[in-house]
Structures are given as C-alpha cells and as structure tokens.
Amino acid sequence: MPIVTETGFQTEPNLSFRGVEALAENCKNLTLDVDPDTEVDVLSDAFSRIDLIRVHFDSFADGRGFSLGRRLRNAGYRGRLRAAGHLISDQFRYALECGFDDVEISDALATRQPEHHWIADAPARPTYREKLSDVSARLPEAQHAADRARSALRPVSLYKPLANVHEQVVTQVTHYTDGLFSFRISRPSTFRFRSGEFVMIGLPNAERPVFRAYSLAGPSWDDELEFYSIKVPDGPLTQHLQRVEVGDTVLVKKKATGTLVMDALLSGKRLFLFSTGTGIAPFTSIIRDPETYEKFEQVVLTQTCRTQAELEFGLNVVAETRGHELLGDIAGPDKLVHFTTLTRDDHPHTGRITTLLKDGHLFDAIGMAPIDAEQDRAMLCGSMDMLRDTGAICEQFGLVEGSNSRPGTYVVERAFVD
Amino acid sequence: MYRYDEFDSDFVRDRVKRFRRQIERRISGALTEDEFKPLRLQNGLYLQLHAYMLRVAVPYGTLNGRQMRQLAMIADRWDRGYGHFTTRQNIQFNWPKLRDTADILDALADVEMHAIQTSGNCIRNVTADHFAGAAADEIEDPRPTAELLRQWSTNHPEFAFLPRKFKIAVTGSPNDRAVTKAHDIGLRMVRDGDGAPGYEVIIGGGLGRTPMVGKVIRPFLAKQELLAYIEAILRVYNLYGRRDNKYKARIKILVHETGLDKIRAEVEQEFSTIVRSTAGSALPDLQEIARIESYFAPPAFENTDGDVVDIVGAGDKEFLAWTRHNLAEHKQPGYTIVTVSLKAIGAIPGDASSDQMRVMADLAERYGHDEIRISHEQNVVLPHVRKRDLPAIFAELKRVDLATANIGLISDIIACPGMDYCSLATARSIPIAQDIARHFADSTYAETIGEMKIKISGCINACGHHHVAHIGILGLDRKGVENYQITLGGDHTENFAIGERAGPGFSAEEVVPAIERLIQAYLELREGPDETFLTAYRRLGQEPFKQALFPNIQPARAA
Amino acid sequence: MARTSLQIVSANDLLDGDTVYWGTDGGWTRTLDSAVVVDKGTAADALLEAASVDQSLVVGPHVFAVDMVNGKPVPIHIRETLRCRRVPSVRPDLA
Missing domain, CATH: 2.40.30.10 (Translation factors)
Structure with a gap:
C-alpha cells in the first residue's frame, strides 16, 4: 500500500489503526481510522493525543472526506491527516489543499496510476481562494502549508503509455x-x-x-x-x-474473457464441442488443457468445414495433443473423439452438424449414445446461423444455456461468430 | 466586462494542459471511464446520443464580439457550423471529437473563455440577470458578485465531488429574470435598513424530478460575508447531502427532509467556525472585490439628451413589430436593450449558425459597446444600443434570419435539446417547439394571444424549465413511444410558481391541437386583451383549461 | 402476439462518440446490419459481459431490443431508432 506524498510514493512500517472507540481509553499517540461521516466534536477534545487520522474514501466520487479534512483543520487538528481508499491522482491536489498530508492507495491503483501521475498533480498552484482572500489576515499555519506545498515542485513529465x-x-x-x-x-x-x-x-x-x-x-x-x-x-x-x-x-x-470455459458449465460426464470454420479455435485450447479431462470422462470435438484443407489446423492440433508427452496419456482416442465433416468436398462424413445431430448420424458414427441432458454438456462456436440452429437442437435435448455467473449445461460464445 | 489577469490566463491554460493529459490517460487506460467521466464533465464534456458535446461557459451570460466570433470559428473548425445556447447561459457544441476538445479549450482560452465546471457534481457556471448593467429597474449590477463566485468556486478542492450538481444565480433587480427561486442558491441583491448592500440568500430551490421553491435562509447577508456563508452552505451540503439516491441528492431534498430551521442552524454554526478559525481569510479581500467591480463599470454612454428618436417614422410594419416586442427599457435615456430572437419560426430554439454568430459579433462591436448577453430564455441580447441605430441593426439581423419579432410571444419557446441530442432525454423537444411555432406563425394571431411562455423539457430533469412555464410541456417515454404531459400556470419571475399538471399526456401529433384548444379557451375566457394567459389562469383556476384540453372528460364535481 | 425479444449490444466510440455495435466479427462496427443479434436473457447478458471487458475503445456498452424485419435488425425503442440515424431528426441535412 503506497503512501503518496508530495515528493512521491513512500512505504511505511505497518501501523495499527483503531476506530474512534479507542479515544475512550486514555492512550496517547493514537492512529485512528475514521469514516467520512464522523463528527469533528467526537475527536476535537483528543486532538493532542492523536498522531494520525486516516479518513476513508469509499469512492473517489464521494467528496465528503475533503470537507471532513477541512473541518478537522479548522477545528485545530495539527497532527497528520491521511486520505485512504479510492482517490485518483487527479484529486491529489484537492486532498492537499483540504489539509491532508498524504494519500494511501491500493497497489492496483498504484500500478494503473504510477508515481509520476501523482507527482504531476502535486505542484501547488496559487488558488483562486488565496487570490481572493485577505492575505494580511491569513493564519501563519495556512501560509506555511502553502509555502511547503510550493517548495515541493518537481518537473512534470508527459506520460503516454498504452496501459492496457x-x-x-x-x-x-x-x-x-x-x-x-x-x-x-x-x-x-x-x-x-x-x-x-x-x-x-x-x-x-x-x-x-x-x-x-x-x-x-x-x-x-x-x-x-x-x-x-x-x-x-x-x-x-x-x-x-x-x-x-x-x-x-x-x-x-490485458484482459481475456469468454463464456466457453469450464466455469460456465455444470459438471457432467461427456463434453461436446461443436465448431464450424475458425470456431474450432477455443476448442483447440480446451482439448489441450488437462483440466478438461479431469472434469469430463470423454470429450467429443466436432469440426465442420467446407473443404479438406480447412480441416488441417484441427487435425494438426489433435495429432499434436495425442503425441504430447503428458497429454497423450490423458487424451487418447477413447478420451478425445475428433469428428470431422465437410459440406463441399467428399469425405467419410458430409453435411451440416445440425443435420447429423438431428438424424442421429453423428452418434452412430462415433458409436455413442445421443445427448442426455443429465450427464452431457456442450459448447458451441461458429457462425451466427450455426449458433442459432445448434443451440436450438441443444435445447431440444434438454440442455440449458449457461454463463459465467449462471453456469448451465451448454454455453455459446457470442462475442464473435465465424 | 471582466478581463483575465495573468492569474486567470495561467490558470485556464494549466487546466487545459491537465485535461489534455487526462484525455491521453483515458485513451491509454490509466484512467477508467468511471474515473474519467467526472473529470471530463468538469471540463464541460458530455457524451450524448450521437457524439460528444462540449458545454462552454458564458459566465453570467456576458460575451464580447471577439469571443462570439471565436465561438463561430470553433463551430466551423471543429464542429458542424453551429452552436446551441442553453437555459444556463452556456453554449453547447454538439460534434467535437474527444482529442479535439483540448484544442477547442485552448482556442477558448485565447479569448478568455473556458468550459470549466459547466457540468459534473460541482458548483456550476454562475448565472445572472441577462439585462444586468443595462436594465432600468436594476438596484445593483449582479455581475461582480457572479464573477467573485466564479473565481471562488473554480477548482474548489473541497467542492468538486459534491453529492450532485450545484447551481447559483444572482439578480440585482426586483424583477427576477434569473429564476433565483429555482436554484440551489439564489442571491437577490438588497440593502439593509441603513442602505448597506448585501444579499437575501435563498436556498433549496430547483426544478427537475421534484420541483421546489427556494426558501430564504438569510434575509440579509453583508456583502463581505458572502464567500464564508456560501462555503458554510456548501460544506453542510457536501457532508450531509444524500449520496444513496441520485434523485434525492440535490440540496433541495436535504433542506426539505431536514427542515429549513435545522439547516439554517447548521449553516450558521459552520459559518461562525469559518470566520473564527480562519481569522477572516475566507472573507474576500476588499481590494480584490473593488478590482473586480471596476471591470463592470458602465460603458461610456453617449449623452443623448434631446436626441429625439422617432422610431415610428423610421421603418416599416415589420420593423415596428420588432421594436414592440424585442426591446426592453434601458437605464440610460436614448438607449435600449435589444433581444435578438433565436426563435425564428421553425428554427431550433437556441441554435445559431456561425454566420449568425459573426453578424451578432459585428453588431455588438459596431452599435453595442461590444457587449453581448445570453439569456436563459435562449436568446441573445445586445444590452447597450442607441435607439437611433435600431433600423440599421434590424436590417442586418433580418439578413440572417435573426429579426423575428416574437420575444415573449407564443413562438419564443424554450426547448432543451431533447432526444435529438441528449442521452438522458425520454422524448424529443425540438420538433414539438417547431410544430407549435409554425402553427402560431401568424404574427397577428400571436400578438392577439399576447404574453405567453411555453417551455419544453425532453425529460424529468427539466432543463427546458417546463415547471415554470405558463404552458409547460414535458416529454416522457411511454413504452418506447414519446408522450407529452402538459403543466399550466408556472411562472419563473419574482411571482414564482410551479405549474400544475393538467391530466394525462398527449402523443406528439396531439400536442399542437391541445395547445390550440387551450389558447382558444383563454381567448374566450379572458376579461380583455390586457389579461394575460397567466393572469387569467390565476383568476379562473385550472378547471376551464383542463376542460379545453380534455373536452370529452366530464369535469370533477364537488362532493 | 409473442414478440421476439432479440437484442444487440451497442456503445459509443471513445474517440468520436459515434454509435457502434458489437459486430459478428468480434469487434465494434458502425453498421447496424453487421451487429450480432442474440436472444434476451443469458445470451444477451453474456454478449454484453464479453463486449464490456475492454472499455478502452468505447463508452457505455448496453443492450437494446430489436425486431428482425426482412432479415435486418430494426430498433424497437425510439431512442435507439434515433441513435442509429447518427444525426438529430431535426437536422437531416447533417447526415
């Protein structure tokens, strides 16, 4: 958890923070965690016993913490004041101007908005409030804060990475x-x-x-x-x-996603992977993952193309899988069934997968029983028409479409087709 | 008018530089859309239905010719040759590209303009009477106060992430043209018993989903205490305003739910803490106030005593009609205030082409002491015009279709952009305004009807101020189809009133016939041509007008 | 009577704000006819989820309902009808 100060990121030894209830004990050098709805009266009698107040920001869009910081300073709190939670680098200056000394951010945010983003926002600029206020009447403390802020100037570099x-x-x-x-x-x-x-x-x-x-x-x-x-x-x-x-x-x-994943399927015995064209791509991933064979007793990959040459990628991957030193043992011909059919060239099996599913040809050819919704699961990837028609057939077999949040008995990738 | 000093220009340039970096960080992924959104909004950049929209501040509605010409340049170079003037005295460009917006903001900075805080949950562009500094009925010019508030609220570190947006309006005239009772804070410039200047502070007004009339929280606030008091209100609101429900997050709800007295006590206590703890640093420097005020000194008016202007003899019938409707009384003899109508029959209310903008800029420079105002009624004002220049001004305006003689008449309609542009809208507003204006295009008919304020909002957020219209129209979504609800009897002036809903809504095609029935009923019911629609409505109540709207429904009988 | 409940995923382009649809080629497209049309419910949720993963190109992914007319998707709601025209109904000259 980096602590952002005007001079950059710092780490500090782990402090233990306590809630306002700690004020009841007569301790000194307190480090307190407070919510933005805390009333200043609760703390003001104990200011001299507090070293650090950490104000929690639930969301960067919730500006209550800024007002609480200002109130604490107005009420005479002179200890350290820290903003923690979700603040973005563009708000760093605001936090400082409201009386905060530093900001504590998460590691994830520090990665996305690295140190120089914060430093770029840190240099104090004269503000309209200063310009408007009667300078002669300003408190020395406020003057000091403004001076301190100005002395922390650092050169600003323009940053343009493709972060994602x-x-x-x-x-x-x-x-x-x-x-x-x-x-x-x-x-x-x-x-x-x-x-x-x-x-x-x-x-x-x-x-x-x-x-x-x-x-x-x-x-x-x-x-x-x-x-x-x-x-x-x-x-x-x-x-x-x-x-x-x-x-x-x-x-x-940086981020991968999709529905054709084990997580979106309920457990079962057989896994049918129906593909047309380049729709085989997610399945060449799945059939090479040992986890697939831990979850399912058998995997049936169907590949429909127009011509023999278009089968080559799939055939290569299946051959490679069977020849693989580790996968070979768990993805043998009895475990991984590869069924190919062509719609244009001559081939042992021809025709659309939908036809072969409806007339039972597929099951005869691979010597297996038809789909049973109790124990069989399916994944679909192909053209929009293929998804619609094959999806309808799956539903006829009693399968129910699933997603990452609601696992089901068959899944479809709709983010792209073909 | 106010001129930027070095501080202002440095500040605005720095802000543009920051925004340029923020745009690049959004594109690179360092900022998520959730994080970027409030930042872009606070620089005036919305994402609408078809494109981005940049809302440029026209602080308290004041512009000069050079600025107007720059707006025209921006419209031509980065947009599609036009802009839209809004009910918040801003101008909106509807087609900027994300990266171009930083260049546009630089071009604005070249003429001392910006788009800072024209959106977002922060203190918005402060509005003021559009006749400020010119009107005969003015007690004091509200613009120095508005400028003071603009400076104080700009980039305020504490109030950039409020529960919801926050709007302040100032008027210096007893005739309220700034709708102060419909703002989060309304300021009316008044004098105390000793004649010292100060403000009546009104809080918690607003339109939108829950329209509320602003309430007086402080009958008199000394001028120098203004910033500390506003800070106190904002701090109380920032800490206690609701954040759990966006529809209940405005200060009007906090005031309503907490009670005015309790809020007043909180604010007063915070106010005294501020004054005590900061030893006056929150109070503005009197020299700085004086500096700001000096910019708003009246222009060097010509002494026109004895310069008898014979308008009647000066032009044709069309010109005469224009002088009847589009002029307002100026405090300086021989001068007048010209309102340029952006409501030509069939035009889009508030839209001006770049050519029209340039003509208005020229006229202001040539005849109007280089001053232009934008009114919340979406018209443009030339506040200081010699009466003898009127024929020349009229002729030039007419050339670019800006001489429609309809200010205050039925076709001078306020309409928000509605679903033609806005992603929040639930129905279109502009086509309804166009249909009504075309239906009542006959100027004799419109003059017979007399003063009439029709205001149209395309959603419950009420940017079109329908609640305070004599006839208000609210566009709603009924199962994916546009539907329009009519309210009657609203008033945005010092006699502030929120209109009452008059029964179920109408389809788009039914709106014009419904308005026509209302007008016919009014013409039959009024006591004479001097009784306006609003006066007649107040005298008669809603029932006869409701009957006109819904002729087939029997009136409810008293039990 | 039973109305088909088909949906499309749409958003606005990050750089110019233009209306975009999630297309059959697995990316954002400006052509409504190239949009992926799915059934409301699980399928639409999954498509929206997939399209929303990467928001560095677009803003505000959402689904909206369409009817299929002559094999082409047609928005049902007035808002999406107006959106897919890309210009305000009152400014057809800008198209």
Whole structure:
C-alpha cells in the first residue's frame, strides 16, 4: 500500500489503526481510522493525543472526506491527516489543499496510476481562494502549508503509455489455405486466461489500432499465445493481420474473457464441442488443457468445414495433443473423439452438424449414445446461423444455456461468430 | 466586462494542459471511464446520443464580439457550423471529437473563455440577470458578485465531488429574470435598513424530478460575508447531502427532509467556525472585490439628451413589430436593450449558425459597446444600443434570419435539446417547439394571444424549465413511444410558481391541437386583451383549461 | 402476439462518440446490419459481459431490443431508432 506524498510514493512500517472507540481509553499517540461521516466534536477534545487520522474514501466520487479534512483543520487538528481508499491522482491536489498530508492507495491503483501521475498533480498552484482572500489576515499555519506545498515542485513529465495493451512478438505463422492461417506470439508474463477465453488483439499500424476479439487457440499453460484466423480481403484487421511475419509486433489487450470455459458449465460426464470454420479455435485450447479431462470422462470435438484443407489446423492440433508427452496419456482416442465433416468436398462424413445431430448420424458414427441432458454438456462456436440452429437442437435435448455467473449445461460464445 | 489577469490566463491554460493529459490517460487506460467521466464533465464534456458535446461557459451570460466570433470559428473548425445556447447561459457544441476538445479549450482560452465546471457534481457556471448593467429597474449590477463566485468556486478542492450538481444565480433587480427561486442558491441583491448592500440568500430551490421553491435562509447577508456563508452552505451540503439516491441528492431534498430551521442552524454554526478559525481569510479581500467591480463599470454612454428618436417614422410594419416586442427599457435615456430572437419560426430554439454568430459579433462591436448577453430564455441580447441605430441593426439581423419579432410571444419557446441530442432525454423537444411555432406563425394571431411562455423539457430533469412555464410541456417515454404531459400556470419571475399538471399526456401529433384548444379557451375566457394567459389562469383556476384540453372528460364535481 | 425479444449490444466510440455495435466479427462496427443479434436473457447478458471487458475503445456498452424485419435488425425503442440515424431528426441535412 503506497503512501503518496508530495515528493512521491513512500512505504511505511505497518501501523495499527483503531476506530474512534479507542479515544475512550486514555492512550496517547493514537492512529485512528475514521469514516467520512464522523463528527469533528467526537475527536476535537483528543486532538493532542492523536498522531494520525486516516479518513476513508469509499469512492473517489464521494467528496465528503475533503470537507471532513477541512473541518478537522479548522477545528485545530495539527497532527497528520491521511486520505485512504479510492482517490485518483487527479484529486491529489484537492486532498492537499483540504489539509491532508498524504494519500494511501491500493497497489492496483498504484500500478494503473504510477508515481509520476501523482507527482504531476502535486505542484501547488496559487488558488483562486488565496487570490481572493485577505492575505494580511491569513493564519501563519495556512501560509506555511502553502509555502511547503510550493517548495515541493518537481518537473512534470508527459506520460503516454498504452496501459492496457501488451506489445508482443510473432514467433510463428502457418498458412493453411487462401483463407486460413494461424500464428503464435510471445506471452506477457502477467497475462492470465482460462482455456476457451478470447482476447482483443490488434496491430500497431495506426494511431488508433483496430482491435478484434480472437479466441486464444492455445491452452492456458502454453508459454506462447496462439491464434487461428480467417483472411478477409477488406477486413479491418485481418487484411493486415494475414500478412504478419515472425518478428512483427501484435498488440494484445490485458484482459481475456469468454463464456466457453469450464466455469460456465455444470459438471457432467461427456463434453461436446461443436465448431464450424475458425470456431474450432477455443476448442483447440480446451482439448489441450488437462483440466478438461479431469472434469469430463470423454470429450467429443466436432469440426465442420467446407473443404479438406480447412480441416488441417484441427487435425494438426489433435495429432499434436495425442503425441504430447503428458497429454497423450490423458487424451487418447477413447478420451478425445475428433469428428470431422465437410459440406463441399467428399469425405467419410458430409453435411451440416445440425443435420447429423438431428438424424442421429453423428452418434452412430462415433458409436455413442445421443445427448442426455443429465450427464452431457456442450459448447458451441461458429457462425451466427450455426449458433442459432445448434443451440436450438441443444435445447431440444434438454440442455440449458449457461454463463459465467449462471453456469448451465451448454454455453455459446457470442462475442464473435465465424 | 471582466478581463483575465495573468492569474486567470495561467490558470485556464494549466487546466487545459491537465485535461489534455487526462484525455491521453483515458485513451491509454490509466484512467477508467468511471474515473474519467467526472473529470471530463468538469471540463464541460458530455457524451450524448450521437457524439460528444462540449458545454462552454458564458459566465453570467456576458460575451464580447471577439469571443462570439471565436465561438463561430470553433463551430466551423471543429464542429458542424453551429452552436446551441442553453437555459444556463452556456453554449453547447454538439460534434467535437474527444482529442479535439483540448484544442477547442485552448482556442477558448485565447479569448478568455473556458468550459470549466459547466457540468459534473460541482458548483456550476454562475448565472445572472441577462439585462444586468443595462436594465432600468436594476438596484445593483449582479455581475461582480457572479464573477467573485466564479473565481471562488473554480477548482474548489473541497467542492468538486459534491453529492450532485450545484447551481447559483444572482439578480440585482426586483424583477427576477434569473429564476433565483429555482436554484440551489439564489442571491437577490438588497440593502439593509441603513442602505448597506448585501444579499437575501435563498436556498433549496430547483426544478427537475421534484420541483421546489427556494426558501430564504438569510434575509440579509453583508456583502463581505458572502464567500464564508456560501462555503458554510456548501460544506453542510457536501457532508450531509444524500449520496444513496441520485434523485434525492440535490440540496433541495436535504433542506426539505431536514427542515429549513435545522439547516439554517447548521449553516450558521459552520459559518461562525469559518470566520473564527480562519481569522477572516475566507472573507474576500476588499481590494480584490473593488478590482473586480471596476471591470463592470458602465460603458461610456453617449449623452443623448434631446436626441429625439422617432422610431415610428423610421421603418416599416415589420420593423415596428420588432421594436414592440424585442426591446426592453434601458437605464440610460436614448438607449435600449435589444433581444435578438433565436426563435425564428421553425428554427431550433437556441441554435445559431456561425454566420449568425459573426453578424451578432459585428453588431455588438459596431452599435453595442461590444457587449453581448445570453439569456436563459435562449436568446441573445445586445444590452447597450442607441435607439437611433435600431433600423440599421434590424436590417442586418433580418439578413440572417435573426429579426423575428416574437420575444415573449407564443413562438419564443424554450426547448432543451431533447432526444435529438441528449442521452438522458425520454422524448424529443425540438420538433414539438417547431410544430407549435409554425402553427402560431401568424404574427397577428400571436400578438392577439399576447404574453405567453411555453417551455419544453425532453425529460424529468427539466432543463427546458417546463415547471415554470405558463404552458409547460414535458416529454416522457411511454413504452418506447414519446408522450407529452402538459403543466399550466408556472411562472419563473419574482411571482414564482410551479405549474400544475393538467391530466394525462398527449402523443406528439396531439400536442399542437391541445395547445390550440387551450389558447382558444383563454381567448374566450379572458376579461380583455390586457389579461394575460397567466393572469387569467390565476383568476379562473385550472378547471376551464383542463376542460379545453380534455373536452370529452366530464369535469370533477364537488362532493 | 409473442414478440421476439432479440437484442444487440451497442456503445459509443471513445474517440468520436459515434454509435457502434458489437459486430459478428468480434469487434465494434458502425453498421447496424453487421451487429450480432442474440436472444434476451443469458445470451444477451453474456454478449454484453464479453463486449464490456475492454472499455478502452468505447463508452457505455448496453443492450437494446430489436425486431428482425426482412432479415435486418430494426430498433424497437425510439431512442435507439434515433441513435442509429447518427444525426438529430431535426437536422437531416447533417447526415
């Protein structure tokens, strides 16, 4: 918990703070925590016994603490006065002008608004109140505070980082067809995600980069991040993204999210992953995550494409998974079933997944019983039509759509389709 | 008028620099939208339905020609060639881009203007009588007080995060043109028994969801005690105002729920603590007050004694109508106050194009001692005009469609931007205003009806002041469809009254016929052409007007 | 009688304030026809949640109701109808 003073961030030994009830004991050198609705009368008799008063700010938008600070100073409190809780750097000057000596902030806020943001706000400027007030009548104490504030001037640097974006390097690019490619990039050490989630990515090719949601196609344990993408000639992002090469920079937003995660599903025995096109991407993450096989006895991945070449990414990942030194044992052919169907080329199985689900062909082909809402769970990722039609079929099987806040028996990613 | 000294210009420039940094920190993610929002609002920047909106302060409604011309430049360069004058004497630009707003604020600083505290939960732009310094009925010019309050409240460290917004208005005339009873604090300049100047302090007025009439908390406050007393009110409000419910967070609710006497006791106690503990530092320096006042000295009026102006012989019928309606009495013989109507028939109330702004700037410089005022009724005022220049001014205004002779008449309608622009709105306001103005476009008909104030708000927040209109219209959302409720008998003047709701609402198409029925009823019921709608309403009560609005509903009978 | 309850996620662009919709390509789009249309309830909640994660590009993500007319989404509420026109109804000349 950094303490922000006019000269920068400081740490201090842990003090133990007590509530106003401590005043009843006849202690000295008190360090008190007070809420902004505290009446000054409660404290004023004991000012000489208090070393530090810490006023709590619930929210930066709640300005009561500023008035309480002013009241405490007006009532003659000369000890240290601290503002704690949610104050932003833009309010630092206000706190100082209301009589506070320092501000205590959370580590998270200190990361987002680092020291120089606070220092930039610290230099005292002459205020309108000073300009208007009768200087000859001003108390020495107030004069001192103003002088002290002015002496703490520090040069201000203009700060322009992209605080919510990681810049990462492309490590591998693989093209499958004229319309499909995958690529891998370095992974920021602080970047966390759950298998199946997506993240916003972009390219540093404009003052205002275009960002698009992309499923993280690799598992959450991977050292790198993997993405699988279509190439759209006039797509705002993909027209440029399809030309990335090893060594290029890709921008990754700091936060991943999504519905195609274990947390959004109730527990079950079989997990069906229905994908069309690049909709397989979140599932290539999920099938490479050991946790998937701890939660489910069997995983069925269905992949529907138009042509044989479009299956390649999925086939590669499944083969890689089965050959993996650790995953190979837990994701064997009996555990992980990969069912492929094509809608244009010839193939052992052809047709839309919806048709194959309705006529039972899928279950015959993989030699399994049809979906049973009691024990089976499903995830859907594909085009808008596919989501609608397959979702309707899931509901017919008795499955109920879930979300992170309300886990269910099937989930859909709607943040992007296709 | 007030001129920036070095302090003011440094302050405003520094503020722009800070805001530029805040914008970049928002874009970078260092500030979340929740954190950025109050910061941008306190720099006048809203996000509306279609775009950002920058609300620029016109402190107490006073501008000069150079400033008006700069507003026109901003409209052309960063906006879409127009601006909108509001009921808070501000001007709004409707299409700025986020990053451009810092450049706009710099351009404003070039002409000693800013957008500071035109929004947000802080002390807003202080408003004043738009005829200040010119009106014949004025006791004292309210602008030095407004300027003093502007300086004191600007960037006030303690009062930038209040429970809710806080509006102060000042009037120096017994005829209240500043709506002081509908403000968080209203100040009326008065004299005590010995003739010493001071203020009657009114607190807790407001419109919005819960309209309330302001109450006198201090019948007389000595002039030099003003800032300490206002500080006391603000501190009590900041500490005890409700923060649990945004609709109950204004000071009017605190006064209402706590009781005026208790609030008065709190404020008086805080006031005495301030005076005691700061040994007078909270009181303004008299020299500084004198410096501020010196800026508001009247212009060098020409001695026009004996300069007999024959308006009647000076122009055509249209000109005569304009002189009948758009002039107000000036304190200086031979001079008059011109109100330029921004309410041409079918126009958007309060909107002015950049060309129109430039014409008004020229006229002020050429004929009006370089002074312009913005009225809360969304018109522009040339406060110091020689009567003999009127024909020339009229001709120039007419050229750019600014010479509509309708001030105070039925087509001089106040309308908030409504759902055409505003994201808070529940219905559109402007099309309703346009429909009404077009329906009553005939000037003979409008003159027959006489004084009439129609005010339209597009939501319960009442930016269009519908509560204090003779005929108020409030646009609401009924299941996704616009619906308009009518209130009758409101009055924004010293005879302040909040209008009464007259039954269920009307669809957009039904509004004009309903107003027409009301007007017909009034014309039949009035005792003569001298009895205005409001007077007739006060004499007769709501019932006959309600019958006119709802002819198919039987009047309620007394039991 | 049963009205379909379909929804779209919308917001305003951070830099220019323009109306944007969450599009089928997983990002914000200015074309209403390219917006993802989902059922009210869980699906809409999830979409809004996903779209709201990253607010560095937009302000005020929210859902609103649409009808499908000839395969295209049409806002039901007057506010969204006006929003998707991008200019005030009283200034069609600005379009």
